[in-house]
Amino acid sequence: MTAFLFVSMLVAVSAVAGLIGSIMGLGGGIIVIPFLTLVLGVPIRLALGASIVSVIATSSGAASSYVADRLTNLRVGMFLELGTTTGAVTGALLAGLVPTRGLYILFGLLLAYSAYSLFQRRQQELPAPVEPDRFSRRLQLRGEYYDQALGQRVSYHATCALPALATMYGAGIASGLLGIGSGVFKVLAMDGLMRLPMKVSTATSNFMIGVTAAASAGGYFARGDVNPLLAGPVALGVLLGARVGARLMTRLRNTFLRKAFIPILLYISAEMLLRGIRG
Amino acid sequence: MSAHTHGAAEYRHRPAARRDIEDIISAILRWGVFISAAVVTAGVVLLLATGSTGSAPLVFAPGRLLPDLGRGPTGPAEALRGLVPPQPYSIIALGLMLLILTPITRVAASLAVFLRDRDRAYVLITCLVLVVLAVSFFLGAGAH
Numbered sequence: 279m280t281a282f283l284f285v286s287m288l289v290a291v292s293a294v295a296g297l298i299g300s301i302m303g304l305g306g307g308i309i310v311i312p313f314l315t316l317v318l319g320v321p322i323r324l325a326l327g328a329s330i331v332s333v334i335a336t337s338s339g340a341a342s343s344y345v346a347d348r349l350t351n352l353r354v355g356m357f358l359e360l361g362t363t364t365g366a367v368t369g370a371l372l373a374g375l376v377p378t379r380g381l382y383i384l385f386g387l388l389l390a391y392s393a394y395s396l397f398q399r400r401q402q403e404l405p406a407p408v409e410p411d412r413f414s415r416r417l418q419l420r421g422e423y424y425d426q427a428l429g430q431r432v433s434y435h436a437t438c439a440l441p442a443l444a445t446m447y448g449a450g451i452a453s454g455l456l457g458i459g460s461g462v463f464k465v466l467a468m469d470g471l472m473r474l475p476m477k478v479s480t481a482t483s484n485f486m487i488g489v490t491a492a493a494s495a496g497g498y499f500a501r502g503d504v505n506p507l508l509a510g511p512v513a514l515g516v517l518l519g520a521r522v523g524a525r526l527m528t529r530l531r532n533t534f535l536r537k538a539f540i541p542i543l544l545y546i547s548a549e550m551l552l553r554g555i556r557g
Numbered sequence: 558m559s560a561h562t563h564g565a566a567e568y569r570h571r572p573a574a575r576r577d578i579e580d581i582i583s584a585i586l587r588w589g590v591f592i593s594a595a596v597v598t599a600g601v602v603l604l605l606a607t608g609s610t611g612s613a614p615l616v617f618a619p620g621r622l623l624p625d626l627g628r629g630p631t632g633p634a635e636a637l638r639g640l641v642p643p644q645p646y647s648i649i650a651l652g653l654m655l656l657i658l659t660p661i662t663r664v665a666a667s668l669a670v671f672l673r674d675r676d677r678a679y680v681l682i683t684c685l686v687l688v689v690l691a692v693s694f695f696l697g698a699g700a701h
Contacts, residue, residue: 281605281615284624318622331653335590338659342586345579352578356667356682363689370696417678488660493690495657499631499650506629506649507610510597513656517594 288511295332296519300340301527302539303483304461305333306516327503328512330495335513337488339520347528348423349481354436357417361443362460362490365450373455382554385452389547392466393540403532404432405473413439427531436472461487462546476532578670585666589659596652604645611644
């Protein structure tokens with residue numbers, strides 16, 4: 279193995295992580311972490327440090343396009359960010375005090391159920407018009423974008439703002455406590471509860487994950503967990519993949535995104551259930 | 558002209574005086590990514606060219622995938638000290654720190670725009686998010 283080959287391999291794998299992550303609204307940790315630990319034998323501590331950088335790179339790399347295309351709903355993002363950040367702080371405070379085994383099983387089951395509910399709505403291209411609640415109206419949680427796949431302008435209005443905020447708080451606790459990305463919960467809450475178009479859900483999730491990750495990245499740096507030889511090439515690869523992913527996603531159909539999301543959910547759910555059962 | 562002939566590009570290139578929050582945030586993200594990617598690339602190229610992290614040579618043992626990873630700077634001050642003479646690990650770390658700053662700058666810029674638009678609900682929400690982010694940053698930095 280030469281240094282050049284090592285760096286190229288990291289960049290290539292990370293580009294795939296960035297591509298998938300940016301399209302699905304996830305951080306890419308589900309690819310970066312197993313690759314670093316299982317294939318390269320990197321200590322988990324350094325893999326997590328590289329993964330947090332990957333989350334920020336996925337988010338920032340794709341978000342400039344999504345925001346310019348009006349796919350990202352900034353208001354929804356900022357509003358839900360309240361829940362995820364407070365939840366993450368709560369989770370970090372609870373870490374070590376709460377047994378995580380039951381939580382893994384609980385969240386594993388929750389994700390399996392979400393996969394089922396997504397499967398039921400797999401043919402739905404755009405959400406049916408909803409009756410917005412008082413909060414969604416007051417906070418103007420609505421938007422409009424031009425859908426390149428459908429060739430039409432799509433307007434939408436969110437509903438269930440408070441249940442979604444509460445879900446985000448729970449998801450934030452889970453990510454702080456279990457060290458899992460919360461992108462998957464963000465997408466589910468926006469798609470399932472707030473009834474936003476799937477594209478808006480993944481683009482807004484993509485936008486949000488960067489902020490949460492940036493807040494915890496300082497800690498990873500201070501502990502020496504961000505290794506330049508790993509995190510540097512990972513950042514470059516992910517940025518590249520996310521850029522391509524952001525161009526690609528605008529041309530995909532909402533139904534495709536939703537269907538592609540189901541296997542990812544099942545994978546994460548199975549992984550969590552296994553961790554919970556093994557203890 | 559019907560809506561069908563409009564593209565997403567229609568939202569871009571608006572007069573600068575009436576810039577939407579979306580255009581400001583998009584520009585911040587684009588520049589943040591560009592600058593940090595350039596700095597990280599410079600560090601990686603220097604690492605490959607010199608075959609050294611800056612403090613130790615990069616050695617790949619035969620038959621092993623992973624080299625000795627060494628350790629990078631743990632904070633901005635240490636990274637900046639590693640710039641003269643330029644050390645690959647310090648340059649990469651500095652680029653990564655710029656990447657981390659990008660989303661935080663973006664939240665701060667949203668606050669400025671909400672203030673400009675006198676959108677009180679979102680000024681409040683954004684301030685709360687910033688406070689919680691600061692708390693979480695110091696919790697993280699203090700842990701372990």
